[in-house]
Amino acid sequence: MMRRPLLALALAGLLSPLSALAQDASWPNRPITLMGGFPNGSGVDIYARKLAEPLSRVLGVPVVVDNRSGAGGNIASDFVAKARPDGYTFLFGTAGTHAINATLYRNLPFDPVKDSTAITHLGDVPNVMTVSPEKRPQFNSCAAVVAAAKAAPGRLNYASTGNGASTHLAGAQFIQVAGLDMVHVPFRGQPGAQTALLAGDVDVFFNQSGPAIGYIQQGQVKGLAVTTAQRLPALPDVPTVAEACGLPGFDSSTWYGIFAPPGLPEAIQTRMNAEIQRIITAPDFRKWLIETQGITPSTIRTPEEFRAVQIRDIERWGEVVRKSGAQVD
Numbered sequence: 001m002m003r004r005p006l007l008a009l010a011l012a013g014l015l016s017p018l019s020a021l022a023q024d025a026s027w028p029n030r031p032i033t034l035m036g037g038f039p040n041g042s043g044v045d046i047y048a049r050k051l052a053e054p055l056s057r058v059l060g061v062p063v064v065v066d067n068r069s070g071a072g073g074n075i076a077s078d079f080v081a082k083a084r085p086d087g088y089t090f091l092f093g094t095a096g097t098h099a100i101n102a103t104l105y106r107n108l109p110f111d112p113v114k115d116s117t118a119i120t121h122l123g124d125v126p127n128v129m130t131v132s133p134e135k136r137p138q139f140n141s142c143a144a145v146v147a148a149a150k151a152a153p154g155r156l157n158y159a160s161t162g163n164g165a166s167t168h169l170a171g172a173q174f175i176q177v178a179g180l181d182m183v184h185v186p187f188r189g190q191p192g193a194q195t196a197l198l199a200g201d202v203d204v205f206f207n208q209s210g211p212a213i214g215y216i217q218q219g220q221v222k223g224l225a226v227t228t229a230q231r232l233p234a235l236p237d238v239p240t241v242a243e244a245c246g247l248p249g250f251d252s253s254t255w256y257g258i259f260a261p262p263g264l265p266e267a268i269q270t271r272m273n274a275e276i277q278r279i280i281t282a283p284d285f286r287k288w289l290i291e292t293q294g295i296t297p298s299t300i301r302t303p304e305e306f307r308a309v310q311i312r313d314i315e316r317w318g319e320v321v322r323k324s325g326a327q328v329d
């Protein structure tokens with residue numbers, strides 16, 4: 001009489017992995033959500049929507065971008081960290097959400113490493129030091145900003161898209177290296193910070209290259225310096241911080257990447273990585289990244305390499321956060 005229950009248990013044990021394999025083989029068979037932690041019009045949103053269109057085609061299901069902004073991207077990141085690892089919820093993450101925030105936030109509701117599955121590194125993202133030529137005509141160069149900040153410590157300010165965002169830490173790193181005292185003014189996303197710059201409510205905005213390029217080309221803002229070691233092909237006339245500000249060796253850029261909830265089946269992780277890699281390495285997509293977004297295309301191909309970059313940057317940016325004294329409860 002005991003054999004039947006034992007046999008049933010044995011069969012259940014065999015069928016469980018077989019069932020999981022069957023589910024992986026049928027993936028995807030319904031819409032996929034690509035979460036973003038920043039508002040519409042942000043660099044994250046621009047890239048996410050550009051990626052979602054070809055990804056939808058190759059996967060054969062809609063890939064829907066869903067932005068849930070706030071807390072430096074933590075709202076969306078925490079949602080994905082706690083989502084079912086079934087391959088239908090992914091996060092368009094950043095070095096801010098999955099490296100910087102590990103040190104910046106005292107009570108982070110998720111672990112950026114343990115509570116995520118690394119999928120794909122999407123490229124390195126520079127920032128551009130921008131000012132309003134209408135509201136701040138005296139700031140016609142990076143050197144002029146530095147001189148004004150040194151002459152009046154604590155009087156000048158700089159906008160960011162939120163505590164811990166690259167727009168915050170690029171500014172913090174610049175201030176540390178230049179030995180300045182400037183006030184950080186965080187906004188909830190790129191649109192708010194950009195509006196404040198154009199209105200003259202803030203002096204400087206270290207905007208991400210993607211949204212900054214359009215404003216510069218339209219003449220609405222002036223690009224004083226890019227935060228990378230080399231000039232951007234999309235902004236050949238904008239010097240580097242090292243060139244324009246007399247700060248040799250200055251180099252500050254972050255990255256974008258795709259994450260999934262922890263426990264994602266390896267088969268789905270591998271497929272998603274492969275499909276995204278095919279998209280972002282295509283000549284037309286690389287051209288879009290370089291010429292319109294100022295993003296350096298990724299040379300990182302595997303999830304394992306991406307995870308190594310993330311872990312390295314948790315320490316690297318942690319040092320910048322600690323030196324800046326920034327802390328969010």
